[in-house]
Amino acid sequence: MHITIKIIFLCIILFLSLVSSLQFGSTYIPLNQVFNSLGYHIGLETLKIPHMTDTILWDIRLPRLLYSIITGIGLSLVGLLMQTVTRNPLADPYILGVSSGASTGAVFAIIGGGLSFLGTYNTPFFATLGAALSIIAVLLCVGKSSSPVKLVLIGMGMTGIFSSLTMMIIYGAKHEAQVRSAMFWLLGSFAGIQWSDLPLSTCIVTLFALFIYIYKQDLDLLLLGNQEATNMGLSVKTLQLSIVISSSIVIATLVSKVGIVGFIGLIIPHLARITGGPKHSHTLSFSILIGSIVMIWADVLSRFLYSPEEIPIGVLTSLLGAPLFIWIIMKRYQYNN
Structure with a gap:
């Protein structure tokens, strides 16, 4: 099947998923009421459904749906680049320890209180701070090396350090409710997502996708190996540094809002390559579409x-x-032994 036909097919599935998924939740909402609510808010018709139903659709489910799409895209694209830069098919978005740092910061805010005057921004702030500390530590340890093996191993070490710190903080909690809240956050949740959470995350993930599109040919060269890419005029260390920093920003932003969502960034790049081949111009599109659908x-x-x-x-x-x-x-x- 031609690449364009595959993309059109996935776009149709994504559109159908967008509309039909709004029906499901603690309260089932018929499809005609979904269309009535959406039509009302974009100015096409008058509201013909109960106010409470409209509130559930527009203020609760729709922002949550859109954020799940942003998360699916972000995790899929970061996973794609991590597998490219490390040339390791088992690499995922959390391989550099960024998520572990974010988890430590978030759990500290939940159990330790953090800075109470930040209100609802308390947990995201400390999650972002923890992620920043993690990636700074990784970059300092990697130094000027461009070895993907060194990058992965140091990232694994940072993951171990911050994971241990997280467990120590949870162990020191005085109230069971704090422990349950921290553990639920560590397992990921879109509960409580609001419209105000969307602009920053959408902007960051969009810029990240644009970064991949601009450097798609350089990323293809990375698949050949560092030495071959260098011989062809590519500044491998600079590109690696750009990937690590930009990927870390994306992960810190997403993890600070929804916690850790596993396996999406690991499996979607594989599905994208199976569907569209190894070229980043194709895997970019398929990662976005498949990641969105799966996450919805x-x-x-x-x-x-x-x-x-x-x-x-x-x-x-x-x-x-x-x-x-x-x-x-x-x-x-x-076919391998």
């Missing part, structure tokens, strides 16, 4: 399966992603 339905399942209770989104993405990842690996290496 993962979020729907998280709030629908045990309605009115909600399953942490990270639990579902791991449950769905792990078998899929095993299938991808088995298919890829089925």
Whole structure:
């Protein structure tokens, strides 16, 4: 199937997912009411549904849906670049320890109180601060080296350090409610997402996608290896540094809002390559589309399966992603001993 046809097909699936997913939650809303609410807010018709239903759709489900798409795109693209820069198919967005640093900061804010005057920005602020400290530490340890192996190993070390700090903070909690809140955050959740959360994250993820598009040819060269890329005139260290910093900003932004969402950044790049091939001009488009679709339905399942209770989104993405990842690996290496 031609690349363009595949992209059109996925765009249709994404559109249908966008509309139909708004129906599901603790309260089922018929599709005609979904269209009535959307039509009213974009000025096409008068409101023909109860005010409470409109509030659920427009103020709760729609911003949450859009943020799940942004998260799916961001994690998929960061995973794509991490696998490119490390030339490791097992690399994911959290390989550099950024998410562990963010988790430490967020858990400190939840259990330790942080800076109470920040209000709702307390947890995101400390999550971003923890992520920043993590990536600064990684960059200082890597130094001038361009070795992907050194980058991965130092990232793993930072992950261990910050993960241990997180567990120590949780162990020192005095109230069970604080522990439950911290653990739920660590497993990821889109609960509480509002319209005000969208502009910054959307802008950062959009700029990141633009960065990949601009440097798509240089990223293709990286797949050849550092020495070959250098021989062809590419400044490998500069590109690696740009990837690490920009990826860290994306992860810090997303993790500070929704916590850790596993497996999306690991499996989506593989699905994108299976669908569109290894070139970054193709994997960029397919990562965006597939990541959006998968994240939409993962979020729907998280709030629908045990309605009115909600399953942490990270639990579902791991449950769905792990078998899929095993299938991808088995298919890829089925002819190897």
